[in-house]
Amino acid sequence: MTPETPGPDRLDALLAGSATPRDAAERDLVALARDLGASEPRLPDGLDARIDSALDRPAEARARRRPLAALRARPWLALAPAAALAAAVVGVVVAVRAGDSGAPPAVRPAVERPEAAPSSATARSAAAGVALRSGPGRRYAVVASLPAGQIRVACVVPGERVAGPRTASDLWARVGSGRYAPVALLPAGVARGAGRCAPLTRPSGTP
Amino acid sequence: MSVVPFPLSGARGRARPAPAFADAASAERRLAVYRYLVHVTGDRALAEDLTQETFEHGLRAWASYDARRGTPTSWLLAIARRVHLDHLRAERRRRGREARYAALEDPASAPPEGPSELSPALRTALSGLSASEREILALRVVLGLTGGEAASVLGISPSACSTALHRAMTRLRAEVSRDA
Numbered sequence: 001m002t003p004e005t006p007g008p009d010r011l012d013a014l015l016a017g018s019a020t021p022r023d024a025a026e027r028d029l030v031a032l033a034r035d036l037g038a039s040e041p042r043l044p045d046g047l048d049a050r051i052d053s054a055l056d057r058p059a060e061a062r063a064r065r066r067p068l069a070a071l072r073a074r075p076w077l078a079l080a081p082a083a084a085l086a087a088a089v090v091g092v093v094v095a096v097r098a099g100d101s102g103a104p105p106a107v108r109p110a111v112e113r114p115e116a117a118p119s120s121a122t123a124r125s126a127a128a129g130v131a132l133r134s135g136p137g138r139r140y141a142v143v144a145s146l147p148a149g150q151i152r153v154a155c156v157v158p159g160e161r162v163a164g165p166r167t168a169s170d171l172w173a174r175v176g177s178g179r180y181a182p183v184a185l186l187p188a189g190v191a192r193g194a195g196r197c198a199p200l201t202r203p204s205g206t207p
Numbered sequence: 208m209s210v211v212p213f214p215l216s217g218a219r220g221r222a223r224p225a226p227a228f229a230d231a232a233s234a235e236r237r238l239a240v241y242r243y244l245v246h247v248t249g250d251r252a253l254a255e256d257l258t259q260e261t262f263e264h265g266l267r268a269w270a271s272y273d274a275r276r277g278t279p280t281s282w283l284l285a286i287a288r289r290v291h292l293d294h295l296r297a298e299r300r301r302r303g304r305e306a307r308y309a310a311l312e313d314p315a316s317a318p319p320e321g322p323s324e325l326s327p328a329l330r331t332a333l334s335g336l337s338a339s340e341r342e343i344l345a346l347r348v349v350l351g352l353t354g355g356e357a358a359s360v361l362g363i364s365p366s367a368c369s370t371a372l373h374r375a376m377t378r379l380r381a382e383v384s385r386d387a
Contacts, residue, residue, distance in 0.1 A: 007373065008366075008369035008372065008373040011369070012354060012369060012372075015347065015348065015372075016353075025380070028380055028383075029376055032329070032348075032376070032379060032380060032383065035329055036246075036325075036344060036348045036349050038324060039242075039245075039246070039323065039324050039325045039349065040251075040324065040325075041324065043237060043238055043241055044251065044255060047237070047258060050255070050258075050259045051232065051237055054263045055229065055232060055262060055263075055266055
């Protein structure tokens with residue numbers, strides 16, 4: 001009834017405008033293509049602004065549309081309360097240990113910020129030369145030694161117990177990627193207030 | 208000595224658009240992505256949402272754009288396509304099996320607003336096509352991409368792309384003449 005549709009190559013040529021329609025079927029196709037091509041010619045009002053705001057602040061823009069998306073986009077937000085609690089506990093433990101060894105019992109409350117976990121403590125180093133190991137224990141390889149200057153403790157993690165001149169502690173301070181120093185060998189107070197290191201692998205069951 | 212970033216903080220550091228991506232998100236490309244999505248989804252409101260999402264994804268993935276493998280337009284369209292497929296998968300999960308079958312049996316229950324400035328006959332004909340047929344029409348006919356460009360968006364060979372276009376146009380013409 002209706003003439004055959006032209007083959008793929010001929011169709012390409014017709015759509016590209018490099019061939020003129022020869023029969024009714026080809027004229028139909030070209031008309032269809034023209035109608036389709038004329039549809040939806042411009043962006044709806046407001047979409048430009050939505051794209052701009054998405055480019056400016058992707059996560060926030062999405063959260064406005066779907067409330068739970070904020071949590072999905074940044075799942076560690078759910079860990080923030082736990083992290084703050086852990087930081088507080090570590091702070092108290094470190095303060096108590098410092099008290100045991102005769103240091104002034106300056107109990108400084110852990111600073112509770114939402115992102116308390118990666119908190120850092122900074123101090124003048126009196127411990128230059130302390131071996132930095134790849135993990136929290138003396139069985140890990142020595143990867144560097146502590147340079148003179150400031151120490152920035154990213155977080156602390158429990159490991160092998162090490163006795164130092166003023167105290168003994170099983171906490172190791174992470175001072176760089178894959179670099180740990182025993183807290184007992186660091187100047188007093190350097191690791192105070194530093195949060196517990198987040199586990200390297202995400203435990204199953206966390207959001 | 209650097210403070211180790213919190214391990215879960217992922218892509219947080221790239222919240223600001225690189226100047227290059229702001230250029231890539233030109234008005235022309237926004238329109239192309241939107242028109243593609245309108246024709247594929249047949250739903251203007253949904254297409255707006257997915258367009259926004261496409262550019263969010265594009266912003267985050269811009270570092271991986273490789274000019275040797277295609278134009279920014281076809282790169283963005285490929286993202287739009289994945290965003291749409293993800294959306295379909297999520298929808299399928301969300302709606303129960305029964306709701307899906309009910310929708311299949313009664314497609315006219317809540318017709319979404321299709322592409323504007325289309326004749327009703329053509330609109331009905333388009334909604335009678337499969338998603339992959341609408342996809343190839345959107346790329347080749349609505350946006351006027353070449354066979355090679357469309358093939359790179361779809362991840363298929365140019366000849367497979369030509370065949371698909373041929374089949375889609377044949378079906379479209381059959382649908383239109385059946386309605387007429």
